[in-house]
Amino acid sequence: MMIKDQGRPVIEFERVGKRFGETVALDDVTFSVEPGTVVVLLGLSGSGKSTLLRQVNGLQQPTTGTVRVLGEEVSITRGRSLRALRRQIGFVFQNFHLVGPSTVLENVCTGLLGSLFGPRLGLAMYPRSVRRQALEQLDRVGLADRAFQRADTLSGGQQQRVAIARALVQRPKILLADEPVASLDPESSAQVMELIREIGAEDDLTVLCSLHQVELALDFADRIVGLRSGAVVLDRAAVGLSREQAMEIYGSVGAQPETAAEPARPVRVGQPALAG
Known part of the structure; x- marks a missing residue:
């Protein structure tokens, strides 16, 4: 499946609401994400960041409003079309979600299970081409030398790098990351975020990442x-956004969205301008 219109945003939220019983998780959310940019969702725990990310790949459905991803309305996409859409969306979780006793390489291979038929029990059950692709991604995140090591013997930062390689092996157009550094120390956090940004630039990925660390x-x-x-x-x-301005997110209950006076300018040269 291809992006239907290269000129349009790759992710679009239009008046999206999400309720869990009486609890309002998302409240009339409208924004879009342009191709090839890194957008960070910033806010307290419970502010709706994780819920919003799960709307993008259809893990949850909106109560009201519309979510479009790569030109597809997610809530009405079903079956084979939904699986095809999800193959273009990598997801990196806070708690890694690795299979500890399995090797690092096998964990990365699981990123391609959606394109394979039948169960895979053990590394040898994966086609050679899949193992080669997984090893290439491990090399990109600096862990090719750990390919045959048990995943649960790695440090937290290394495990998150494996999780990133697993997301990248499916060659996604969009990378979602839900608090990817919440359980890491400051040095590892900076390294993981730098890795996400560098690979995003190399692969022209659109990155939507939730964080609660303002400086990062x-x-x-x-x-x-x-x-x-x-x-x-x-x-x-x-x-141009100061730390003090960003911190207002945490104390501006009921405030109206603040937008830039001019179209926002992404950091990387050659990317389309962002709407403020």
Whole structure:
């Protein structure tokens, strides 16, 4: 499946609401993400960041509004079409979700299970081409020498690198990352975010990442979308945004979204301008 219109955003939220019973998780969320940019969702735990990410690949459905990804309306996409869409969306989780006793290489190979038929029990059950692709991605994240090591013997930062390689092996157009450094120390956090940004630039990936660390968001994002109680309270380019302005996300209950006076300018040269 190809992007239907190269000129349109790759992710679009239009007045999206999500409720769990009486709890409002997303409240009238409207924003879009341009191709090849790094957008960080910033906000407190419980602000709706994870819920928003799960709307993108159809893990959850909106209660109201519309989510479009690569030109497809996610909530009405089913069966083979939904599986094809999900193969273009990599997901990196906070807690890695690796199979500890399995080798690093086998964990990365599982990223291609969606394109294979039948179960795979053990590394030898994967085609040679899949193992080669997995090893290539491990090399990109600096862990090719750990390919046959048990995943649960790695450090937290190394395990997250394996999780990134697993997401990348499917050659996605979009990379979602849900608090990918929440359980890491500051040095490892910076290394993982730098890796995500570098690979995003190399592969022309669109990255949508949730964080709660303001400094990391300002360092690595092209654009910041701030969430508070499920609503967007800030949406603007990271360039020129101060830490103090970003911190207002955490205390601006009921505030209207702040937008840049001019179209937001992404950090990387050659990418399309972002809407403020």
